[in-house]
Amino acid sequence: xxxxxxxxxxxxxxxxxxxxxxxxxxxxxxxxxxxxxxxxxxxxxxxxxxxxxxxxxxxxxxxxxxxxxxxxxxxxxxxxxxxxxxxxxxxxxxxxxxxxxxxxxxxxxxxxx
Amino acid sequence: xxxxxxxxxxxxxxxxxxxxxxxxxxxxxxxxxxxxxxxxxxxxxxxxxxxxxxxxxxxxxxxxxxxxxxxxxxxxxxxxxxxxxxxxxxxxxxxxxxxxxxxxxxxxxxxxxxxxx
Numbered sequence: 001x002x003x004x005x006x007x008x009x010x011x012x013x014x015x016x017x018x019x020x021x022x023x024x025x026x027x028x029x030x031x032x033x034x035x036x037x038x039x040x041x042x043x044x045x046x047x048x049x050x051x052x053x054x055x056x057x058x059x060x061x062x063x064x065x066x067x068x069x070x071x072x073x074x075x076x077x078x079x080x081x082x083x084x085x086x087x088x089x090x091x092x093x094x095x096x097x098x099x100x101x102x103x104x105x106x107x108x109x110x111x112x113x
Numbered sequence: 114x115x116x117x118x119x120x121x122x123x124x125x126x127x128x129x130x131x132x133x134x135x136x137x138x139x140x141x142x143x144x145x146x147x148x149x150x151x152x153x154x155x156x157x158x159x160x161x162x163x164x165x166x167x168x169x170x171x172x173x174x175x176x177x178x179x180x181x182x183x184x185x186x187x188x189x190x191x192x193x194x195x196x197x198x199x200x201x202x203x204x205x206x207x208x209x210x211x212x213x214x215x216x217x218x219x220x221x222x223x224x225x226x227x228x229x230x
Contacts, residue, residue: 035220042223101159102203106155106156
């Protein structure tokens with residue numbers, strides 16, 4: 001069974017630009033959650049999508065948005081990038097919503113310069 | 114109080130010793146508890162989950178849950194240098210004040226473990 005696939009793996013963007021990250025969950029999993037990880041803050045929850053609906057949202061500004069498609073693939077978008085957005089962005093796939101076991105992709109390392 | 118708290122460490126143990134990692138959580142209604150291992154530069158990997166009070170063993174790993182005291186721990190027996198990583202505790206918690214009936218996973222900041230030869 002294929003794992004969680006995130007693309008791209010690495011990204012360098014300029015301040016003010018926008019970026020879209022992609023996540024394909026494990027086949028059959030309908031929940032996708034996104035996290036931001038930085039050395040100082042640990043894993044910070046961004047949002048969760050289940051059956052194309054946002055089920056939970058963390059405390060991030062509106063520049064961070066996401067969506068989920070009918071095949072459960074999800075995208076995360078960050079607009080007007082700031083230097084502080086440099087981080088590892090992780091996608092986690094779960095079979096159900098409600099805080100069940102989550103399986104992480106390899107992450108996208110975003111660097112904003 | 115944070116939803117999930119862990120000692121940040123670092124925790125350093127010699128090879129062959131037992132490493133004990135602890136985690137406390139805030140929501141008495143939590144039902145699912147998970148331990149993840151994260152090597153430097155890699156993504157978190159699920160290594161254990163526990164739902165019921167008591168111990169659950171899987172190879173060299175034992176997860177212990179005490180819902181009355183709201184803590185969960187992970188014991189690593191016969192620790193190996195390859196166990197050196199950051200261990201994250203995750204608990205399903207119902208977000209407060211959101212009117213939602215669905216919980217989500219909350220992660221601790223992680224405990225850095227070093228096993229020296």
